[in-house]
Amino acid sequence: MNPALAIEGLTYAYGPKVALRDVTFAVEAGQFCALLGPNGAGKSTLFSLLVRLLVARQGRIGVAGHDMARAPRAALAAMGVVFQRPTLDLDMTVLGNMRYFAALHGLSGRTAQQRIEAALEQLEMAERADELVRALNGGHRRRMEIARALIHAPRILLLDEPTVGLDAQSRRAITAHVHRLADDGVAVLWATHLVDEIAPEDAVVVLHQGEVLARQLAGELSGARPLADVFLEMTGAGQGA
Amino acid sequence: MSAYLVAFQAIARRELHRFVAQRGRFLSALVRPLVWLLIFAAGFRAALGVSIIPPYQTYITYEVYIVPGLCGMILLFNGMQSSLALVYDREMGAMRLLLTAPLPRWWLLFAKLAAGAGVGILQVYAFLAIAAVFGITLPALGYLLALPALALAGLMLGAMGLLISSTVRQLENFAGVMNFVIFPMFFLSSALYPLWKMAESSEWLRDISAVNPFTHAVELIRFSLYLTAAPSPALYTTLYAAGFFVLALAGYNPAIGLRREA
Numbered sequence: 001m002n003p004a005l006a007i008e009g010l011t012y013a014y015g016p017k018v019a020l021r022d023v024t025f026a027v028e029a030g031q032f033c034a035l036l037g038p039n040g041a042g043k044s045t046l047f048s049l050l051v052r053l054l055v056a057r058q059g060r061i062g063v064a065g066h067d068m069a070r071a072p073r074a075a076l077a078a079m080g081v082v083f084q085r086p087t088l089d090l091d092m093t094v095l096g097n098m099r100y101f102a103a104l105h106g107l108s109g110r111t112a113q114q115r116i117e118a119a120l121e122q123l124e125m126a127e128r129a130d131e132l133v134r135a136l137n138g139g140h141r142r143r144m145e146i147a148r149a150l151i152h153a154p155r156i157l158l159l160d161e162p163t164v165g166l167d168a169q170s171r172r173a174i175t176a177h178v179h180r181l182a183d184d185g186v187a188v189l190w191a192t193h194l195v196d197e198i199a200p201e202d203a204v205v206v207l208h209q210g211e212v213l214a215r216q217l218a219g220e221l222s223g224a225r226p227l228a229d230v231f232l233e234m235t236g237a238g239q240g241a
Numbered sequence: 242m243s244a245y246l247v248a249f250q251a252i253a254r255r256e257l258h259r260f261v262a263q264r265g266r267f268l269s270a271l272v273r274p275l276v277w278l279l280i281f282a283a284g285f286r287a288a289l290g291v292s293i294i295p296p297y298q299t300y301i302t303y304e305v306y307i308v309p310g311l312c313g314m315i316l317l318f319n320g321m322q323s324s325l326a327l328v329y330d331r332e333m334g335a336m337r338l339l340l341t342a343p344l345p346r347w348w349l350l351f352a353k354l355a356a357g358a359g360v361g362i363l364q365v366y367a368f369l370a371i372a373a374v375f376g377i378t379l380p381a382l383g384y385l386l387a388l389p390a391l392a393l394a395g396l397m398l399g400a401m402g403l404l405i406s407s408t409v410r411q412l413e414n415f416a417g418v419m420n421f422v423i424f425p426m427f428f429l430s431s432a433l434y435p436l437w438k439m440a441e442s443s444e445w446l447r448d449i450s451a452v453n454p455f456t457h458a459v460e461l462i463r464f465s466l467y468l469t470a471a472p473s474p475a476l477y478t479t480l481y482a483a484g485f486f487v488l489a490l491a492g493y494n495p496a497i498g499l500r501r502e503a
Binding site: 051052053054055073076083089091096103104106107108 | 243244245247248250251252254255258259262333334335337338339340341342343344345349495
């Protein structure tokens with residue numbers, strides 16, 4: 001079977017400034033893969049390419065076997081996305097937001113309703129379905145966005161620094177939720193610069209200045225040392241870079 | 242139901258929901274043309290005589306003359322407002338949800354455009370109803386026959402807004418759009434004065450006004466309201482609509498537009 005996400009030789013530049021250089025890695029079904037990199041490493045550019053807000057001239061992105069360049073719609077349909085910045089309609093209810101998204105993916109009526117309920121249930125948000133999003137706290141808003149990204153049963157879930165701006169408790173809850181989703185079989189690509197969100201059995205792709213420095217299990221990468229130390233050493237952040 | 246229609250409906254519903262939620266926007270959309278109609282036009286009535294020109298078959302008062310132009314003005318402001326909302330959506334991230342949906346981008350943007358035009362048409366009819374209360378009426382059938390014209394004009398002005406939204410990068414730059422798009426378009430058109438009248442003071446301004454897309458939209462609405470065929474304005478409005486939309490699509494194409502989003 002095709003990997004949920006396969007990135008091969010992806011290179012992207014903003015004019016003369018190279019943001020990504022020959023990025024290659026894959027995420028398998030049921031795998032939680034952390035895309036770890038300091039600010040400015042190219043994570044957001046990579047995300048924009050993955051969701052086709054940008055188009056790369058070099059390299060290939062495959063989502064569940066669909067080539068992003070040749071079959072963008074099939075590729076987009078197979079992915080669920082949680083953007084770094086919230087993409088919510090604050091003046092609509094949770095259900096209203098979910099229905100809007102479902103419709104953008106061609107789902108309506110009973111099918112949409114069932115999938116929405118299941119997704120909210122999965123993120124323990126079912127009882128908030130009728131609340132206005134404006135009334136939700138940051139953690140719940142994020143959980144709603146994750147639930148929303150699951151409505152169309154994607155093969156891979158992409159999350160771009162989903163815990164930014166959340167308190168420690170919400171952060172931990174959301175990290176745990178998404179790890180459980182991976183256990184249930186969804187492939188997860190989780191961009192972050194926070195090592196404490198990564199478990200030893202997670203896959204890690206270390207991205208620094210647009211290049212992949214490492215691609216292995218977190219436990220293997222860190223060895224006996226804390227992952228934070230290894231990460232700082234690799235990216236030079238420890239020397240005040 | 243096909244995925245296309247499901248998405249279209251959801252986008253239209255969201256647009257309508259937004260419009261209903263923003264009562265202030267509706268109010269100002271109505272007050273603006275009413276001020277022109279009931280105050281400005283009343284004052285100008287004595288100063289400006291409008292002779293019999295097609296599609297009118299009799300002498301008309303100035304108030305009657307500017308009604309189609311004010312319908313156009315509502316659609317123009319509405320188009321710009323939708324465009325502003327698009328820039329806002331893009332800054333706030335909501336646009337990403339739309340652009341990453343697994344449907345062709347042209348369809349998603351067209352849905353947005355059509356929904357915006359629909360909201361504009363609702364405002365036009367509300368305005369016409371109030372104008373009728375004040376005794377400014379049109380041929381009864383004209384209200385109905387103007388609908389396709391209003392739709393076409395609304396799509397054209399909305400597509401122009403879409404194009405602007407694809408080039409304006411920040412919300413703050415939007416005030417400039419008001420000054421450089423809305424006002425010249427409105428004043429350099431046949432909305433407030435017939436073009437032959439304008440030619441009396443400047444041939445030059447008349448020529449500019451004659452190619453102004455807004456003039457074609459207003460004339461299309463005017464002729465339709467008076468049950469008169471207007472092939473040339475209809476053709477030009479369609480061409481402008483298609484042109485603006487194609488350019489806007491290029492602006493929103495990830496491979497061409499190269500929009501850098503932080």
